[in-house]
Amino acid sequence: MxxxxxxxxxxxxxxxxxxxxxxxxxxxxxxxxxxxxxxxxxxxxxxxxxxxxxxxxxxxxxxxxxxxxxxxxxxxxxxxxxxxxxxxxxxxxxxxxxxxxxxxxxxxxxxxxxxxxxxxxxxxxxxxxxxxxxxxxxxxxxxxxxxxxxxxxxxxxxxxxxxxxxxxxxxxxxxxxxxxxxxxxxxxxxxxxxxxxxxxxxxxxxxxxxxxxxxxxxxxxxxxxxxxxxxxxxxxxxxxxTGNFNNWKNFGSWLYTLNQGGNKLPDATKLMVQNLIKDAKTPKEKMRILYNHLQQNTRYVSVQLGIGGFRPILAEKVAQVNYGDCKALSNYMKALLNEAGIASNLIVIGNDMPSLNPNYSSMGQANHMILCVPLPKDTTFLECTSQHTPMGFIGYGNADRNVLIVTEDGGKIIHTPAYVAKENYQIRKTKIVLAEDGTASSEIRTTYGNAQFEENLSMTLMEPVEARKRIIESSKIPVAELINYKYAQADKTIPVLTEEINFKTNPILTKGGDKLFLVINQVNRKENVPLKVENRKTFFAVPFSYNDEDEINYTLPKGYTVEFIPKDITITSEFGSYTAKFSVKDNMIVYNRTQIMNDKKYPPEKYAEYVDFYKKIYQADKQKAILAKTL
Structure with missing residues (x-):
């Protein structure tokens, strides 16, 4: 009953x-x-x-x-x-x-x-x-x-x-x-x-x-x-x-079994590998040569057909067609390294997703695959779907998280490298020559590293018309005429990008009587403060930690001198730190600004403190100098 x-x-x-x-x-x-x-x-x-x-x-x-x-x-x-x-x-x-x-x-x-x-x-x-x-x-x-x-x-x-x-x-x-x-x-x-x-x-x-x-x-x-x-x-x-998902070890065993026999290369590809690495002296050098070959000769195409959504395309097939998804390209790179005598392992990872839960194995926690190469002195992770990022740089969407390494003994949770603030840098030097009518000529030289390299890499791939439009629209300084620009990755082996921009400005000085007023931070200025949220409910974070360093050198208009310059500013909190330094040398104003931000995930009750911290930066970025005419 x-x-x-x-x-x-x-x-x-x-x-x-x-x-x-x-x-x-x-x-x-x-x-x-x-x-x-x-x-x-x-x-x-x-x-x-x-x-x-x-x-x-x-x-x-x-x-x-x-x-x-x-x-x-x-x-x-x-x-x-x-x-x-x-x-x-x-x-x-x-x-x-x-x-x-x-x-x-x-x-x-x-x-x-x-x-x-x-x-x-x-x-x-x-x-x-x-x-x-x-x-x-x-x-x-x-x-x-x-x-x-x-x-x-x-x-x-x-x-x-x-x-x-x-x-x-x-x-x-x-x-x-x-x-x-x-x-x-x-x-x-x-x-x-x-x-x-x-x-x-x-x-x-x-x-x-x-x-x-x-x-x-x-x-x-x-x-x-x-x-x-x-x-x-x-x-x-x-x-x-068939398989068993009751733990990550078994999950990895299933993935390893799926790929058995998938690493074979055509004889012609094997010969090509040997020719490419014949003069290489170290495993790292061999890996770099083969990774460059992968980038120059393959492209990314997603494959989501049945079990093919989880099993890599055969390496010999990729060798023939020169394309594949993240699994196929990672597996192909694994096969190339294997031919060179270098062991590697496939990595299951959640790109822009939370870390894998070490205590709960399941599908749906990952959406991507990369490759891990454990050498005697270090371990290198390879992002095999990008034709442009340097070897070993996997991007901030893959960094600092739990991932699954697939081995012949099954799966194991490991952690990818973290990119700390000092590595995710933007270092900028700007020269601005001021004219009495308020306009100026500007030269900006910037170096981007790691995550900020990744954020700006698309500028190197953009059509000139679109790039010029992007530069003008994103400039904090009002651009009257963009004279020239240049983006370069001088060393393809490291995630560092340089930017050079020269332009003439619209007026950046405002006049009051016989005085001229200058907002000193013209380049990397915070234009607003995050909105206040009463009784916030969700956690918050910046996308990645970073370190911005700016130096601006202003040449004063002819016939003017500095009447007032702000005092140095220092702001510190658990969210990051900020310093601004102001000095006058001859007929120049020198401004140095450093902002370091942490990427920690903060609870909602901390948000009001974060807004206050950001508001102080916003106010510090609005500091003005006063210029007066010389007698």
Whole structure:
């Protein structure tokens, strides 16, 4: 009797959620309308695991769009591939009172390829429906079923999707056989309800009445304020492959097995390798020669076809076609090094993602692959998809994080190098010759290192017309005429870029009576202060730590002298430090500015202190000198 009662309760809870159709906007609580452009009225996900390689998802969602700013959420965009199919789609549009306006037909739903801008081989497809209403608010509702033939991961869930959306109700249920092994992680304080129904076990998570969060500057995401679930199978079957994800060692073993036999090179390529390295004296020199060859002769193309989305293309195939995705190019470089007698390992990494969780192995934590070359005296990481970055520089999106190294003994978590502030530098020297009419001629020489090299590297690849436009638009000094510019990477082996810009300015001096006023920091000036946020909710950080050093030498207009110059300024905090020094030498003003910023992730309660710190820098950057006419 108890078994049937539990089954009835479970069925009733699912049916009740799916049956809600009272979408009158007047019934939305005021606190859910505050700061919201849309409200999730009801969301229900039911994921039924049939076995190691099969599952079914039943999904339904209703969203009320409160105003035009919420129109981007008025769509169904669901992805599938050859290992899944979406069917039984239903979609309805309601007015503000919850009255049905329209039921959409299957002919209204687009079924299109999801080939991305960087991919030419991809079997993902998209079921797309854009809801349109001529009045606000309105509510959209859609549901579908999706069958999975192959399970590498389970759908994840979170109640808050992004800033500006509140939630009336959202729930996620996973159903599995008693003896089926799986793992899950949840946000703190999220209750897991579990129930046994015959030979099945259900896990359910739900969230109700969650207010919207206003977008917060510098936010690192909403994980700390949203309810979320991440789940993963242990044993799995996918596209003829089987494996176990219960730890990173087994995860790595599966990836290693996928690539067995994939490192073979054609005889012609082997001969080419030997010819390239015949005069090289050290493993590092051989690696540099082969990495240069990779950059000059291959290009990046994404491949997302079935297991090919996880297994690298054969090295011999890359040798023939000269292109591949991150896995293929990393594997090809591994094969080239192997021919040169240098061992290396593939690295699974989350580019611009959080570090891999060392205690929870699963798909979805990584999106990229690079290569690791452990030499006796040091270890070099190689980014194999870039044709321009120096050997060993992997970019700040790959730096300072946990990654998975794939070895013959399985996977192991290691950490990539960190680029500290002093390495992510911008060192700039500027000469400005002032004229009495307020205009000036300017010469700027800048050197960028590491992360700031990466941020500015695109200038070397830009068409001249676009580059000139970018320079003029981004200049803090008003440009009257751009005379010339030059970007150069003198040494291709290190991540250092130089920039030279010469131009004539519009007036930068302002006149008051017989005085001239000069804002001394004309080059690297903070133009605004981050917005204050009352009761901030999310953590924050700068993208990367950095060190900016500026020196500006002003030659005074003829017939003028310095009447006033500010005193030196020093600002320090846990977020970074700032110094500004002012001096006068002969007919010149010399200004030196240094700003160092830390990339630590800070809790929300620190944000007000950060704003105060930044405000002090903003004010210091506005300091003025006063010039007076000589007698």
């Amino acid at each position: 108890k078994r049937y009662l539990s089954l009835a309760v479970a069925f009733l809870s699912i049916s009740t959620a799916f049956a809600q159709t009272n979408y009158d906007v007047a019934k939305i609580a005021d606190n859910l309308k505050k700061d919201a452009v849309a409200v999730i009225r009801n969301e229900d996900s039911f994921f039924d695991v049939k076995g190691p390689g099969a599952a079914k998802m039943d999904y339904k969602i209703a969203i009320t769009i409160l105003n035009k700013a919420g129109d981007d959420f008025a769509e169904m965009a669901e992805v599938y591939d050859k290992f899944s199919n979406i069917y039984n789609i239903k979609a309805t549009l309601y007015d503000a009172a919850g009255k049905k306006i329209k039921d959409y037909k299957s002919s209204d739903i687009k079924d299109q390829s999801l080939i991305s801008d960087f991919s030419i081989f991809e079997d993902n497809r998209l079921k797309l429906l854009k809801f349109v209403s001529i009045s606000y608010p309105y509510t959209i509702e859609y549901s579908y079923s999706q069958d999975y033939n192959g399970l590498l991961y389970f759908p994840s869930w979170r109640d808050l999707k992004t800033f500006g959306i509140s939630v009336e109700q959202s729930a996620y249920t996973i159903q599995k056989a008693k003896n089926y092994q799986m793992r899950y992680l949840t946000s703190s304080n999220l209750k897991t309800d579990s129930a046994t129904i015959g030979e099945k076990v259900q896990y359910k998570w739900k969230s109700t009445n969650v207010p919207a969060i206003v977008h917060e500057p510098m936010s690192t995401g909403i994980d700390n304020i949203s309810a979320w679930v991440k789940a993963s199978p242990n044993q799995f079957e996918y596209d003829g492959s």
